[in-house]
Amino acid sequence: REEEAVERYSKHPLQNRWALWFFKNDKSKTWQENLRLVTKFDTVEDFWALYTHIQLASKLTSGCDYSLFKDGIEPMWEDRRNKCGGRWLITLAKQQRHTELDRFWLETLLCVIGEMFDGYSDEVCGAVINIRAKGDKIAIWTQEAENRDGVTHIGRVYKERLGLSSKVVIGYQAHADTATKSGSLTKNKFVV
Amino acid sequence: EKKQYDREFLLDFQFMPACI
Numbered sequence: 054r055e056e057e058a059v060e061r062y063s064k065h066p067l068q069n070r071w072a073l074w075f076f077k078n079d080k081s082k083t084w085q086e087n088l089r090l091v092t093k094f095d096t097v098e099d100f101w102a103l104y105t106h107i108q109l110a111s112k113l114t115s116g117c118d119y120s121l122f123k124d125g126i127e128p129m130w131e132d133r134r135n136k137c138g139g140r141w142l143i144t145l146a147k148q149q150r151h152t153e154l155d156r157f158w159l160e161t162l163l164c165v166i167g168e169m170f171d172g173y174s175d176e177v178c179g180a181v182i183n184i185r186a187k188g189d190k191i192a193i194w195t196q197e198a199e200n201r202d203g204v205t206h207i208g209r210v211y212k213e214r215l216g217l218s219s220k221v222v223i224g225y226q227a228h229a230d231t232a233t234k235s236g237s238l239t240k241n242k243f244v245v
Numbered sequence: 246e247k248k249q250y251d252r253e254f255l256l257d258f259q260f261m262p263a264c265i
Contacts, residue, residue: 066248067250168250
């Protein structure tokens with residue numbers, strides 16, 4: 054009975070503490086000045102308290118980002134936990150902002166906080182959504198781009214969780230390649 | 246023990262009133 058009461062009245066701890074960051078593009082400020090830590094949480098209940106309190110991604114203005122990263126990892130390539138890593142990138146067409154963006158972002162958040170990548174969840178650093186006029190982007194960042202088994206497992210599970218058809222191909226890009234790209238496209242290191 | 250939750254479990258808490 055006591056166990057039941059504890060179960061009923063205790064919050065459900067997550068494996069990790071997570072930090073939500075918000076980026077708002079103000080050209081008069083530096084990139085880092087535009088990045089703000091919103092809050093941290095480490096239970097299922099506190100995740101929902103935050104999620105239901107903040108603006109849906111589809112309602113943000115262009116140039117804004119949400120980033121959700123494990124506590125201690127900053128949402129930038131330069132962080133030591135990110136610099137050898139990369140991202141599974143979902144690029145959306147403009148019209149998908151009104152049909153799929155919020156659902157995809159919520160599924161992404163649930164995947165990372167629920168540690169849904171089996172033995173490879175420790176590879177995950179965080180997730181990012183970029184709201185952009187030319188097309189929104191969602192990504193899961195992982196810590197080691199050379200970890201083929203981990204990266205491809207995460208990609209397969211992620212694609213399935215988003216409900217993408219087998220005809221859709223998603224790509225993984227190393228941050229090092231994104232940082233040094235010459236054109237607008239970064240080559241995919243892996244695809245699923 | 247790893248705290249691993251599937252989406253249905255997590256979604257169950259979406260509209261649950263906060264515990265005090």
